[in-house]
Amino acid sequence: MDVARPPYGSLEFPSTTNRARYSRMAAAGTAMRIAPGVYVVGSQLPPAETGRHHLLAVVAHVLPGGVLCGRSALTGGLPNDGRLYVAAPPGARKAPLRMPGVTVEPVVGPGPLPGDLQMPHGLWLSGTARKLVENIDVRGRRPRHRAGTEVTEDHVDSIARTGGAGAIERVLRELDVIAGSFDPQAVDAVRSRLVAVLGTATGVVRLRRLRARLTGAPFDASRIDSLRRVVAELQDIAPQPLLGGDESRQRWLAFYEAYFSNFIEGTEFDLDEARAIAINGAEAVERPADAHDVAATYRLATDAVDRCRVPADGGELIELLRDRHALLMAARPERRPGMFKERLNFAGGYQFVEPALVPGTLTAGFDVLAEIVDPLRRAVAMMVLVTEVHPFDDGNGRVARLAANAELTRGGQVRLIIPTVYRNNYLSGLTAVSLGRPGATRSLWSILEFAQRWTAAVDWGDYDDTRAQLTGCHAFLDARYAESQAVRLELPSHRPDTPPPFST
Structure with a gap:
């Protein structure tokens, strides 16, 4: 095993001048093609594990500044059923990007907004209010990246259960800031459910369950x-x-x-x-x-x-x-x-x-x-x-x-x-x-x-x-x-400028 390289290999993006060399390396088994124009050199892992390790770096290369959105936001940026949904502005790549074990699905949507969370490689993850709007049902056929109203209500339920009225109010304020970037119908649907939890509106599905969560579960x-x-x-x-x-x-x-x-x-x-x-x-x-x-x-x-x-x-x-x-x-x-x-x-x-x-x-x-x-x-x-x-x-x-x-x-x-x-x-x-x-x-x-x-x-x-x-x-x-033996953990000798270790 070549210990000079990490086991997951190094991610490389060939140029037009050296693309043929990487194709030959792939044919010889010294490189792995994990997406069009994307290679990993020296990986000792199966293709799916290699692709998973480099997933975000590849997404950042193909959709720079993209926002992991919709269903993927609900899972903290993890692929859902083998798909990762990424919001990209008009003009960005529209075709799915197929990698070993996962398909990256571009979704037309706004770039980073207030409340979104920063991810490695310059990517972002939809914030709390945004992911609710991105997943609730609106008119017409539900697109694949939306999880649906039932799942969205479960997340409202979770917010109320864990953070109480204060958390609901924070999400409402966040929703007001980003409202202009989304379909008004989706924004209103989310707002009505959040407001209902606070007791200022009625008629929302599962309202009794959501409001009951404000009392919280028993804890130590x-x-x-x-x-x-x-x-x-x-x-x-x-x-x-x-x-x-x-x-x-x-x-x-x-x-x-x-x-x-x-x-x-x-x-x-x-x-x-x-x-x-x-x-x-x-x-x-x-x-x-x-x-x-x-x-x-x-x-x-x-x-x-x-x-x-x-x-x-x-x-x-x-x-x-x-x-x-x-x-x-x-x-x-x-x-x-x-x-x-x-x-x-x-x-x-x-x-x-x-x-x-x-x-x-x-x-x-x-x-x-x-x-x-x-x-x-x-x-x-x-x-x-x-x-x-x-x-x-x-x-x-x-x-x-x-x-x-x-x-x-x-x-x-x-x-x-x-x-x-x-x-x-x-x-x-x-x-x-x-x-x-x-x-x-x-x-x-x-x-x-x-x-x-x-x-x-x-x-x-x-x-x-x-x-x-x-x-x-x-x-x-x-x-x-x-x-x-009065021996303790020491800092490496090649770092003499580092302060001495803490001792208990």
């Missing part, structure tokens, strides 16, 4: 109070953003992220064996479920859409956590993949949120997080929320770290990795927050902020070079052994 009040304290304390800490930087330095970051995220949970493989499982699809005959855990975590960490997919409301948070858990635990049916726990779970005698209160606590917790803007603050708060709820029978730590890292990637910052030697620091920080110890929030911030600084300092560009760096940093050492 003590956990929400604790989360509010954590968020308030995080807001007092000055952030020091670490931007993603050169992609060539991050080619193997996702693999090591998946490797360590599983290793610290007890799914232990030799590094080369884990590489064969995650990159080459090798099977571990005696440990198929463990092998799937590693491969699934790697898939989620490399997926171009999912790795930066963050929820817009509490309902989306629930769906996103379930989706990731379903993939992670697919080889462990006894762990009920994608399903919330039905029994209490504990860690060292500490009880997590009761099963009946899981959905309500997640949605109420998301509302508490809504005021945070800084990506690392959001990542820390999201990790605390998912950890405290512990919504699943197993896999909660991996799901929490994926959710936190998605916040960082969406914000353009470096993801954070918790290496084996740093496991006890990480767990002790979370435990201190759970127990409400004085200074626990600042301590956890320092632990995770150093993990991010350490991740940024490592050059992840080459598999073997990275392995040598991590060995020099003591990253692979057992945490208990390291503590007994």
Whole structure:
């Protein structure tokens, strides 16, 4: 395997002068044509996975500044039934773009509007009011990119359930700003449903259900109070953003992220064996479920859409956590993949949120997080929320770290990795927050902020070079052994200008 290249290869767009060379490379098997005029060189993944990794970059090349809209906006920018819908202005490409496993469908519509969310590669995702307008039924035959009135009403229901009257009012204000860019009939249909939820109009389908949601689902009040304290304390800490930087330095970051995220949970493989499982699809005959855990975590960490997919409301948070858990635990049916726990779970005698209160606590917790803007603050708060709820029978730590890292990637910052030697620091920080110890929030911030600084300092560009760096940093050492020898995680020696690591 050529470790100089990332396993998903490099995306290249031939010019008229060298197009024939890329055709010959494709014929020889050294390049892969994933769309007309679009090639990937050196991919070691199947075409569908290769295309999925490069999807947004290809869309940005074909439809620059496009807005992921309609049905695709409801899924956070993920393809729906193999299709990704992108709003593009008149004059842009109109024909579908077929790629392995997905078809990009251009939709005539406005460019970015107030409330839309920025995505990687200069793309956008429809904001809350816009996606409601784009999906509700209007006169005539429903176009494929619209999900329909029933689905739209379910999303109004979700907004009301997770954010109450305040969230509905914010969406109404957003709707007023963008109204002139859409069909007045669709705008009025959405407005009537939002206004009805506030009790100032009647006659809307499911109105009783929507208004009932304003009371909210039952939740763990003590956990929400604790989360509010954590968020308030995080807001007092000055952030020091670490931007993603050169992609060539991050080619193997996702693999090591998946490797360590599983290793610290007890799914232990030799590094080369884990590489064969995650990159080459090798099977571990005696440990198929463990092998799937590693491969699934790697898939989620490399997926171009999912790795930066963050929820817009509490309902989306629930769906996103379930989706990731379903993939992670697919080889462990006894762990009920994608399903919330039905029994209490504990860690060292500490009880997590009761099963009946899981959905309500997640949605109420998301509302508490809504005021945070800084990506690392959001990542820390999201990790605390998912950890405290512990919504699943197993896999909660991996799901929490994926959710936190998605916040960082969406914000353009470096993801954070918790290496084996740093496991006890990480767990002790979370435990201190759970127990409400004085200074626990600042301590956890320092632990995770150093993990991010350490991740940024490592050059992840080459598999073997990275392995040598991590060995020099003591990253692979057992945490208990390291503590007994007074050894701690260190920054790479090639970055002497970086401040010394935090020590607990």
